[in-house]
Amino acid sequence: MKYFLSLILLTLLSCKSTSSFTKDGFLAIGTQEKVQTKKHTFLKIEKILSDSRCPEGVNCIRAGEVKLLLQINTEEDVIIVPMTIDYKNYEANKKLLEQHIQLDQETITGIQIHPNVKDGERNPSDSYYLKILLAKRN
Numbered sequence: 267m268k269y270f271l272s273l274i275l276l277t278l279l280s281c282k283s284t285s286s287f288t289k290d291g292f293l294a295i296g297t298q299e300k301v302q303t304k305k306h307t308f309l310k311i312e313k314i315l316s317d318s319r320c321p322e323g324v325n326c327i328r329a330g331e332v333k334l335l336l337q338i339n340t341e342e343d344v345i346i347v348p349m350t351i352d353y354k355n356y357e358a359n360k361k362l363l364e365q366h367i368q369l370d371q372e373t374i375t376g377i378q379i380h381p382n383v384k385d386g387e388r389n390p391s392d393s394y395y396l397k398i399l400l401a402k403r404n
Contacts, residue, residue, distance in 0.1 A: 296395035312337040321385040
């Protein structure tokens with residue numbers, strides 16, 4: 267019985283609930299595990315398609331972008347949505363994420379992709395995560 271209760275507790279703790287991310291002011295959605303963002307909704311980066319961002323410490327004419335596939339799991343369906351993370355697509359990305367994240371008293375104030383690119387290095391696909399910045403509504 268003790269083992270069974272411990273297993274249930276570990277399962278509950280491994281799911282990031284919508285109330286836990288607001289304390290830190292952001293929500294991180296990665297490639298390794300699904301993150302619960304609503305009662306029956308989980309998000310995860312399915313795949314990084316490309317990363318053409320300007321490396322840290324390099325002067326570039328263009329900032330670049332990251333193209334990825336976002337997996338949205340609901341009770342009814344699993345949807346794979348292509349996203350382009352750059353300044354031009356911020357409003358469209360924000361609107362998409364607002365549909366799938368429980369935002370009671372918060373609003374999305376930024377969408378970042380990590381890790382940053384370093385000159386001459388490639389980031390492993392499983393190291394990427396979306397950092398969705400949140401702030402309290404006025």
